Each structure stands twice: as C-alpha cells, then as structure tokens.
Amino acid sequence: MAFKTDYARVHGLGSAHEGAGHWWGQRLSSIALILLTPLFVIPFGRALGNGHEALVATYSGWGHAFVAVAFILVACWHLGQGLQVVIEDYVPQKGLRTGLLVANTLVAWALAAAGVLAVATILFRG
Amino acid sequence: MADVNRGNRPLSPHLQIYRLPMTAKLSILHRITGAGMTLGALLVVWRLVAGAVSPEASATADAWITSWLGNLVMLGCLWALMYHALNGMRHLWWDIGRGFDLQFTEKANYAVLGGSVVLTLLVVILIR
Numbered sequence: 001m002a003f004k005t006d007y008a009r010v011h012g013l014g015s016a017h018e019g020a021g022h023w024w025g026q027r028l029s030s031i032a033l034i035l036l037t038p039l040f041v042i043p044f045g046r047a048l049g050n051g052h053e054a055l056v057a058t059y060s061g062w063g064h065a066f067v068a069v070a071f072i073l074v075a076c077w078h079l080g081q082g083l084q085v086v087i088e089d090y091v092p093q094k095g096l097r098t099g100l101l102v103a104n105t106l107v108a109w110a111l112a113a114a115g116v117l118a119v120a121t122i123l124f125r126g
Numbered sequence: 127m128a129d130v131n132r133g134n135r136p137l138s139p140h141l142q143i144y145r146l147p148m149t150a151k152l153s154i155l156h157r158i159t160g161a162g163m164t165l166g167a168l169l170v171v172w173r174l175v176a177g178a179v180s181p182e183a184s185a186t187a188d189a190w191i192t193s194w195l196g197n198l199v200m201l202g203c204l205w206a207l208m209y210h211a212l213n214g215m216r217h218l219w220w221d222i223g224r225g226f227d228l229q230f231t232e233k234a235n236y237a238v239l240g241g242s243v244v245l246t247l248l249v250v251i252l253i254r
Contacts, residue, residue, distance in 0.1 A: 027218065027221060030214050030217075030218065031218070033211070033214075034211065034214075034215065037207065037211055041204070041207070041249060041253075042249070042252055042253060044170065045204075045249065045252070045253030046252075046253045048173070048188065048191065048192060048200075048253070049188060049191075049192035050188075051184075051185060051188055052177060052181045052184035052185055052188065055173070055174075055177040055184060055188070056177065059174075059177070068174070072171070072174075075167065076167070079160075079163070079164060079167055082157075082160045082161070083161060083164065086157065086160075086161055111167060111168070111171055114171055114174075114175050115170070115171045115174055115175070117175075117178070118171070118174035118175040118177060118178040119174055119178075121178035122174070122177055122178050125178075
C-alpha cells in the first residue's frame, strides 16, 4: 500500500482518469439494450433473406427506423466499451494498447455513423 | 484441535490445475460472446448500408448473409446475443449486490444457458 492521502488517491479521478464513468456507461447501455434488442432483432430478422424490397418496407416507416437508429447507437457504444475492457485486460504493451484503444473507439463510432446514415437514407428515400 | 481437519481443508486455487467452476466458465463465455458479436455487428451494418447504396448491393449483401455460411454465422451471433443478454442481466443483478449465494448462482447458470437456447429458437421461429 502506497503512502498516499485520500485526496491523492482520487485526484484526477483515479488510475483510469475517468472515475466510474466507463463502468457506469456500460451498465447504462446494457439496460437500454435489454429493451432495444428484441425490438430491433425481430423486424430485422423478418426482412433478412427476403431481398431489398423487404428491407425498404421495414425501414421506410418511422417506428422501425427509430428503433434501428437507437439500437445501432447504443449497441455500437456498448460494443466499443466492451472491447475497450478486453484490450485493457489482454494488451499490456503500452504503444500497441493505446493504438488499439484509439482504433477501437474510432471504429465503433464509424460503424454507428454508417448504420444510422443507412437507416436514415432508407427512411427518407422511402 | 488445530490439526483435526488437516488434509481435508479447501486449498487456495492452484492456477495450473485449478478446475474453474461453471460460473467462472460462463463469465469467460460472456466475454467471448460479446467480442464475437463484433462480426455480427459488421454484417448487420453491411446489410443496412448496402440497402441504402443500391438495390444490387442490397441483394448481394442479403444473399451473402443468408447463404449457408451466413446463416450459420448469424445463428451463432443470435445465440451469442441471447446468452449475452441473459447473462448480462445476471451481471446487473450482481452489480446491485444480489445473487451471490452459491445456490442462486448454480441455478442461474443453467437458467442462463437453457434460456439462451430457448430464446434463440423462439426468435428463429418468429422471424421465419
């Protein structure tokens, strides 16, 4: 145990420099996904394998499109959070670890942006 | 008295020969299913983006994702999703400080595994 004052231990929000923010965010996104997952999976699965028309028919309505956008945003956020922990746990080399963490976050948000833009395009083109 | 129980006491885990309890294995499976679903996420976004790009790209993506290999991957991801969701709810239950006694944990192990198979079949039936 290092000789530290209580203040020094929490200064800068602890060793991860973000306090409980990441932990809390993971719980928040998982609670949202309990509801969003069935709402997204069923219509998406129904359209799967039935061609382009079935996909357009599903996402040219506000309801399914809204659920899809919400699911994609929260799922990509959750995926990024989860893979971040995996990288932090298994990649000790500092440079590689930082690089992977940066790439992970960027890819997660890029995936979210692509998915949201795709659903929006299908919705507004009709 | 001190040595009465000698030889019959629980040992601390000896990591190379320690048999992980089922709860620990399922905890590792939670991580594997979570990381593995990255592939499913890419396929889902591919299908949506292809649908926005052109009808031809849309048909191609749909055909690939519902080929025998695609179906196998998607079925695996669906089971992973159901398992991860059910086990995730158990993790949330643990997070609020409940469900730590062994009786609950062992029952929940089988409930989560069985439930994930049942939910997977249910979704497959619902979307066919």
